[in-house]
Amino acid sequence: MAEKRSGNMENNSSDDAVPGRTEQILCQPCSSKNKQTVADVFCSTCDEFQCTECSNVHNTHAFLRNHKLVNAKEVKTKPAHFDMKGLDQCDEHQEVLKFFCEDENQLCCSTCAIVDHRKCHSVVEIQKIAGRSASTSSQLMVKLQEIKVKAEKVIKNTKSTIEQLGQDVKEVYLTIRRMRDNVMKMFDDLEVSVAKDAESFKTETFDKLTKKQSDSEELVAEATKSLETTDNVHQNGTSSQQFILEQRMRKQVDELSSNVDKEYQRLETVTVSFDFDETLKLPPLSIADYVPGQLTLKYSVPEAVKHTTPVDPIVKLTKITSIDLKQTGDDVKEPLYSGLDFLPDGRLVAVDNQTKKCLIYNDKLEKVGSYQLSYIPRRVVVVSEEEVAITSASQYKIDFLRVSKSNEITLIRTCKVKTQYYSICMKDEKHFVVGTIDDTRPVRIVSMSGEEKDFSTSFPNKKYPIGTSESTYIRNNDKVVLTDRYKHTVYIYDIKSNTRVVVKDDQIKEPRGVAVGPSDCIMVCSENTNSIVQISQTGRVLSSYKLDMYYPGSVCVSKDKSVLVVSNSAVGQKSLKTFKITN
The missing domain is CATH 4.10.640 (30s Ribosomal Protein S18)
Incomplete structure (x- = not known):
């Protein structure tokens, strides 16, 4: 407050004035x-x-x-100031933190700056640099949210395991008792013997699981408290206070993340069961002489964890084939493939911005179909097994074309819209996610019938001229990816939480086309580094793959996430390349 x-x-x-x-x-x-x-x-x-x-x-x-x-x-x-509850106070001098030593990466009060950092070369006022890291608060919140979610999953798994363990132990008793009428005294002794082992195992395991649950609950409490503090400062604090909080919280968040990852990677389910030997002998044998069964104690990793791909897997690209895109006798201009997408059967659909064509290629990059368009196309998206949609560079429409199994292309219908659209991808079976041209709403939703609406999240009130921004959509997590070419930035918007992650990196220069790759990672064309950059959903740059081509601009990934195709815009050196994707 x-x-x-x-x-x-x-x-x-006026009431107690003294002369x-x-x-x-x-x-x-x-x-x-x-x-x-x-x-x-x-x-x-x-x-x-x-x-x-x-x-x-x-x-x-x-x-x-x-x-x-x-x-x-x-x-x-x-x-008036926002109460930082002591976070903006120097631990040593109890003075307000006003400076930041860039040499030692440390917050300073006036006394610190004068006494401890007088020999440092770069001691700057916080209020002058606080705006540099505008995205750090949202990244801290995203990381804290991930910590909280993981810790909650550990708690849920542990509670379920404890409940299941109790049920398993009860089932052991029931199994033994169902045999009691037939084997009487031996099974009375058996019950005592096995129950003792089962109870001993349960007691030992309960202690471990209870501690695991308690530790994870503490992690959830810490993450929740930190989230509330971060959100409160982000919403109500000044930029200086936000910067101070970020410096304060970074180490704590890293420790929390490390602790919860350790617990999350050690998830296990404990079960108890009882099976009778096939060679079961009947009484009168003492339980000490022959135990007619075996108590099985088992640890196992849940399927959801066992088969989960490691967090943020780095993909590798291996070139499959490549073709040069040359001007042919009937073309008036050199080809420029501005849009690419895969049909479900593996054929590639491309739109040529210069020759106004829609083309079909097989898996060997052999051209097997062509259709002449009456306008300049921009991007293409596969809608179904035999249908594609194309955006126009200058007309307010989306064309739907049929691509038959025999590679014949025909125009099905034209959908009129009120906004000019550039990039296009599927949101669900009935809607597209589209990037706009010169509109303050950079990303919108369009239905198959042409109904247009906006996302509920807050996008920047910025107009992107043609060719300066593209978008795609991660369906599994309801996230929109938006590139800003001349800010060398990739934005990842979480629609559910109305938050965003800002990705800036030296490996990303003039980002262009963008596609969703394996494990829902982001594959973006970095035009001025001649590479494909892989980014995680949380905004971490995972890898950069140098391409043997200049100015890559368009990219797409096959439906099974096994093949990537990229085209470029270098005059006289245009080509189309396919790559195998492996982890």
């Missing part, structure tokens, strides 16, 4: 040392009332000389 703070003052009100007494504002640095000195100035940058002696530090140190000092009598109260 925000509260108003002011310097230490001795006030005189000759005037309002005095005390120097805050002096007050922190149990000295009461009248303040002469107020520094809006330091956010403090100071006496003349304390304020002289502004003349001593170069990085403080641009601070604005005003007469203390002209300032009655300091502005």
Whole structure:
């Protein structure tokens, strides 16, 4: 909750006025040392009332000389601030954190900056650099959310295991008792013997599982508390406070992530069962001489964990084949494949922006079909086994074409729309996710019948000219990926939580076409590094694959996520390449 703070003052009100007494504002640095000195100035940058002696530090140190000092009598109260509950206070000096030492990556108060970091080359004011890491808060929240989800899964699995273990032990008793009438005394002894082992195992295992559950509950509590703090500061705090929190929280989040990953990777299910020997002998044999059964104690990893692909697997690309795209006798321009997508049977659909064609290729990149369009196409998406949709560069429409098994292409229908669209991909069986051209809504939803609507999430109010942004959609997690070519940035929007991750990396220069790869990773064309960059859903750059081509612009991945195709825009050096995807 925000509260108003002011310097230490001795006030005189109309009710208890004393003749000759005037309002005095005390120097805050002096007050922190149990000295009461009248303040002469107020520094809006330091956010403090100071006496003349304390304020002289502004003349001593170069990085403080641009601070604005005003007469203390002209300032009655300091502005309202969000209560950071001590997070914005120096642990050593209990002063407000105002500086950041870039040499040592450390937050500093005024005393720290003067005493401990006077020899450092780069001590800067927090308020001047706080805006540099605008995306870090959202990344911290995403990571904390992942920690919380994983820890909750550990708790759910552990509770289920405890319940199942109890049921298994009961079943052991029932199994033995069903045989009691036939084998009487031997099974009385058997029950005692096996029950003792089962109870011993249960007690031992319960202790371990209970501790596992308790540890995971602590992780959930810590993650929940940190999420609330981060969200509160992100929503209500200043940029400086957000920056301070990010520095404070980073180590804690990494520790939480490491702890929960350890627990998550050690998930196991414990079961108890009892099976009779096939050579069971009847009484009168002592249980000490012959045990007619065996107690089986088993640890197993749940199927959901056992077969889960490792977190953020890095894919490898191996070239399969390549063809050069040359101007032919009946073409007036050199080809430029601006849109690519795979049919379910493995055939490739391409649209040629320059020759206005829709083309079909087999798995050997042999052209097996062609259709002349009357407009300049931009992107293409496969709708069903024999249907594709194409966006136009200049017309307000989406064309639906039929591609038969014999590679004949015919126009089925045209869907009129009110917005110009560039990129296009499937959202579900009845809707597209489309990237706009010169519209303040960069990504929208269009139905098969042409009904247009917006996402509920908050996209930037920015217009992208043609060729400067593309989008795709991760259906399994309801996430939209948006590239910003000239900001060298990839945005990942979580529609459910209305949050985003900002991905900037030296390996990403002028991102163009984007597609969803194995394990729902993101494969993006980095035009100015001539490569395909793999990004995780959480925004981590996993790998970069150098291509033997200049200016890659369009990319698509087969339905089974085993093949990737990419085309480029280098004049006189255009080509189409296919790659095998492996983990």
